[in-house]
Amino acid sequence: MNRYEIEALVDRGDDFYENEDYDRAIDFYVRALELDMANVEALDGLGQAYAALGQWERAVGVFEQLVEADPDCAFGHYLLGHALGALGDHDRALAELYGALDLNYPAPDVHSAIGYSLHMKGDVASAIESYRQALDMDPGDTITMFNYSKALIAQGDHQAARHVLEAAVELDPDDSQTWVALGEVYEDTAEWDLALKAYDRATELDPLNADAHCLAGRVCLLLGRTDEAACEYQQVIADNPEDVDAWAGLAEVFVAQERYHEALAACHQALQADPTSPYALSSYVSACEQIGAFEDARHALAAAIRKDANNSDLWYLLGGVEAGSGRPEKALPAYERAARLNPGDAAAHAGIGWALIELRQDYARAEMHLRQAARLNPDWYYPYLQLGELSLQRKDRRSAAEWFARARETAPDEPEVLQAFADPAIRQLLDGRRTPR
DSSP: OOOOHHHHHHHHHHHHHHTTOEEEEEHHHHHHHHHHHOOOOHHHHHHHHHHHTOOOOHHHHHHHHHHHTTTHHHHHHHHHHHHHHHHHHHHHHHHHHHHHHHTOOOOOOHHHHHHHHHHHTTOOOHHHHHHHHHHHHHOHHHHHHHHHHHHHHHHTOHHHHHHHHHHHHHHTTOOOHHHHHHHHHHHHOOOOHHHHHHHHHHHHHHHOHHHHHHHHHHHHHTTOOOHHHHHHHHHHHOOOOTTTTHHHHHHHHHHHOOOHHHHHHHHHHHHOOTTTTTHHHHHHHHHHHTTTHHHHHHHHHHHHHHHHHHHHHHHHHHHHHHHTTOOOHHHHHHHHHHHHHTTTTTHHHHHHHHHHHTTTHHHHHHHHHHHHHHHHHTTOOOHHHHHHHHHHHOOOHHHHHHHHHHHHHTTTOOOOHHTTTOOOOHHHHHHTTTOOO
């Protein structure tokens, strides 16, 4: 074994690694390992080069060799844990990362990696604590700040996430993905103009950032700027003609512009790439409903459900098609299947309540599902509106007026709410109303 030759090969690999020429770096590390398969420096460099290329399975294999060659190397346990987390094996990742802590690994990276794996396992509170430990040690780590904001959003603390991301883009204003994340937080707080500015900044930094273009398109559509929305989606399609979200978004724009046949053509493009895309199918269903092509919508959804029978969104869409064609008896089982697959879907519960009211069946169960929808989404007017309709069917006009009033509080300009208040008898009942139990 020529120790000097091995060191020279590793040094050459390190030079290429520093210059981000990872493939050339790998060649030199492999040549060094051919001379000494347990060389720690070569294993370290090779594993990190694979990681830089996103080849996580290979990185894990190399880091396992590194830990076997030097079991007391805390950094090796960290590297293996980080790679396992990227690969999605979070239980093993945490075991290795905690092992690195036991070996007194001092860097904040290990706490950040622990936070990521804990978040992926669903332990958001512990993940947040780990991210805070990492940021206490390195307050300027923008990668940790990015992941920390995601955990805060999962916990429902959008304002805290906003502050973290605003600090992150101030530290690193050239990170496109952090601008995207900040835009999504602005969307969560309905600050549409700020969201659009964040997405525009992301696309300035990375013109090929499809997520940023599609999100900007969605915000433009919400603001009624349909031509700008179409432009955003078309830019993505120009770069990637098979981008499902861009085609589905463009279809949504065409529906808003009442260009239904063009919407159907765009949906067909999306569904060729992904026949089960709920986003594309939603636009397809909307366009079909507008031109009365309910059978086409049913066929498309039936084909998607055959491929993915456990997708609650597809069942909900099918319920909507049946509801739109005036068939509550067909809509009911579809909504029920959606709610079983996703018990937290407020819209599915509301659909069940609507169908039972239309069928004049089991009002107690209809009320239960509508109340559940209201609990799941208390800012949505529709469950309150349906509870009002249910109260009318029960001839309880006072409770009906109260539910309609609550619908008006959440969506005063919604046409369905305005229509309900066009009934003078309901308006007269608002004085002295009581709160429903």
